[in-house]
Amino acid sequence: MIAGLAARVGAGAALLLLGAALSVYPAAGPWLVAALAAYAALLWWRPAAWLLVLPAVLPIMDFTPWTGWFFLEELDLVLLVTCAVGYWRLAAGSPAGRLPPVAGPALVLLAACLAWATWRGITPLAPLDANAFNNYTSSYNGLRILKGFAWPIVLLPLLRRSCGPDLVNLRRLFVPGMLLGLVAASLAVAWERMLFPGLLNFATDYRPTAPFSAMHTGGAALDAYLAMALPFVAVWLAGRDKDAPRERFAALHLPLGMACLLLGCFAGLTLFSRDIYLAYGASGAVLAAIAALRALRARQLRWRTLLAGAAVLVLLGACLMAVFDTSGYRGLLAALGALAVAVLAGAAAPRVRSPLLAGTAGVVLALAAAALALLAPDAGSAQSKGVYVAYTLAFAAGGAGAMLLFTRHAGLGVGLMLAALPALMLATLLVAYHHSGATALPSAAVVLVAVTLLAAHRLLPRPLWRLDHRSLMLAFCGLIVLATVIPVSASYYTEVRFATVSRDLQVRFKHWGEALGMMDQDLSTQLFGMGLGRYPVTYLWRNTHGETPGTFRYEQEGDNLFLRIGAAQYAIGYGEALRFLQHVDVEPGATYAVALDLRRSGDQVIPRVALCERWLLYPRSCQHLKLRPEKGETGWQHYEGTVTARFTPHWLAGQAPVQLQVASESSSGALDVDNVSVRELSGGRGSGRELIANGSFSRAHDYWFFSSDRNHMPWHVKNLALNTVFELGWVGAAVAALLLLAAVARLLQGALAGQQLSAVFLAALAGAMMVGLFDSITDVPRLATLLLLLVLAGALVPARVRPVRRAGARRGQPAEALMS
DSSP states (O other): OHHHHHHHHHHHHHHHHHHHHHHHOTTOOHHHHHHHHHHHHHHHHOGGGHHHHHHHHTTTOOOHHHHOOOSSOHHHHHHHHHHHHHHHHTTTOOOSEEOOTTHHHHHHHHHHHHHHHHHHHHOSOOOOSTTTTSOTTSTTHHHHHHHHHHHHHHHHHHHHHHSOGGGHHIIIIIHHHHHHHHHHHHHHHHHHHHHTTOTTOOSSOOOOOTTOGGGBTBOOHHHHHHHHHGGGHHHHHHOOOTTSOOOTTGGGHHHHHHHHHHHHHHHHHTTOOHHHHHHHHHHHHHHHHHHHHHHHHTTSSOHHHHHHHHHHHHHHHHHHHHHHHHHHHHHHHHHHHHHHHHHHHHHOOSOOSOHHHHHHHHHHHHHHHHHHHHSSTTTTSTTOOHHHHHHHHHHHHHHHHHHHTTSTTHHHHHHHHHHHHHHHHHHHHHHHHHHHGGGGHHHHHHHHHHHHHHHHGGGSSSOSSOSSHHHHHHHHHHHHHHHHHHHHHTSHHHHHHHHTHHHHHHHHHHHHHHHHHTSOOSHHHHHHOSOTTOHHHHHHHHOTTOOBOOEEEEEEETTEEEEEEEOOBOSSOSSOOEEEEEEOOOOTTOEEEEEEEEEESSTTOOEEEEEEEOSSSOOEEEEEOOOOOOTTOOSOEEEEEEEEOOOOOBTTTBOOOEEEEEEEOSSSSEEEEEEEEEEEEESSSSTTOBOOSSTTOTTTTTTOEEEEOSOOTTTOOSOHHHHHHHHHHHHHHHHHHHHHHHHHHHHHHHHHTTOHHHHHHHHHHHHHHHHHTTOOOTTSHHHHHHHHHHHHHHHOEEOOOOOOOOTTOOTTOOHHHHHO
């Protein structure tokens, strides 16, 4: 009764907080209210649906670059709705899961450490003015950090009630939610790459950040998210546990899982972050080690078979690398397609009813492929499409046969694939020759030998692999990994990144030592930390090499509120300016009047104003406003001019985001900014249209965001463990480690006992820890929420079922007597 009342009170408090948040949130329009109302209706109908929705929207529901708000975010609104509806609907429910003995007390101790660190971080209390909730150097930054840890703790009672009998909803809902989030984040990365450097352009130093606005000051937020999300693909790839209940659409899990793996590998590898490579490798090693150990224990696998498979994969990878070096993407994709058809043809059980017919069809298809490639009108030119048409024809035939394998016409499918293979092999050679001439033929021929051997596997009396779920998963996952790893590893920028490992490690070691050295040396601080969110302001005043990070404040003179940008001074000497940004809806080719008021503290202050194609960190095609400040100017000066939007939309992805950026590119002094305007003059949708919101800064940070493009050390400790020590002290770090170890022990026990989901949670945490070696992670609230949620959900065990006593039962009277 008391627990139910407390849940209802909690639901009411969440609803009141939601109303207060919507009343001040700048983007609280009808569409947002309608979306939150629809989500609330879904939860009322299916209270456990938050396990699906929350991980799906966590990486992508980030509108900070448009709203300017990062202390209160859209995800917080979703979480408030979750608590309001969830606690009301599940108030009377009984927990289906519980934390193991050590994890519960460790979580209580961690909550106490967080509360104390928050108080240390926000005191002495600063005025609640225009600068309170929009700056990392604000004392209230601790509240922003705290919410990342607080949300999983608040959600824990809902998690225990929503996980279902035997925690089945973690598999049914949480796993698809994580995969939806992974797909959305990966597609955002692909879209950003398509707009800026090019989808397959790996020679530039462009590193995507979508969809994490927290990376506007650097960090590895996207890396950490992908490291935690990608291992969940293994749930769908491996199939269901033998004791798990059947799921709807289970037959689609393998192909959908492969698609998720392809997207996740592409997104992670093209970040060119060395920590994500380490994280992916660690996660894969954990999953592979657990699977191999279980198979060896059950005598389903022998060491010799395991080592032979690894050797074959390495040799095949070397061959495909040679193909890519000589034939590029086209030769690599052609070879991978031929290998995929050969794997299926070599494993299919049905015999070909008419080998002569299949052989004849193969000869006909091969001749048709050769004719298309060699007899096309443009066969001699570099632009000839005949070879690609020939390959498409052969691959379509093989693909049709592969589809027939899973029908009653499996025999016909095998015959069709075997007939298509000669044509496919010939077309692969022609693609390689067309790309690079005779120099590409030896490497392509080696791969085709492998294709022949794979197809001939069906002739063995005792096959090494079969056309079953596990064989298909292993074979095609291997091909997907090779298809993504080979192009990225062979790129120029990857070589550059790994060439600087030693130098960058020395920089990190020095930075970590400086971070610990900036802490107060008294016993209280060493034990309990400097306080949540205190690192940026500590670096500002205490860094040991005289750097001055860029700063900003909102100042007031009379009734006028304006922006003041402080100059940055870094040793690297480039890209250090802190830039103020706002998205503008420009039309390519249109002309715009740009105007603003500036006040400089001296002639050394150099203002820069431009319209640039930009997602978050890397500006492109900037159209600058020509400013001509005169020497000796004092007071406010009005500047205006025209800028033509000379931007070219991408043929597929559309127009890249365009932002107005204002910066002070100087090493000293302050730049005051007010009354910013970008007004359309001609060529757009309507003359005189104003594109800037809150240009007078009367609403402080609304719709404005900022970025620090190059030097990220002033904002991040760059190590998860040391960041925890800095904020929570050695005691807090020990408590956090105890909670993590308790969860890992529970997951390892479950994984070795054959619980598939435990192995996946363990791999996700391993990946997060690898990223945490070189990034703070928990200074991004949504990452802290996901990390702690994974720890708590992974640590859950099914609750013990206790017999229910009816009211009025006498002591010593058996429960059965009450049922009679």
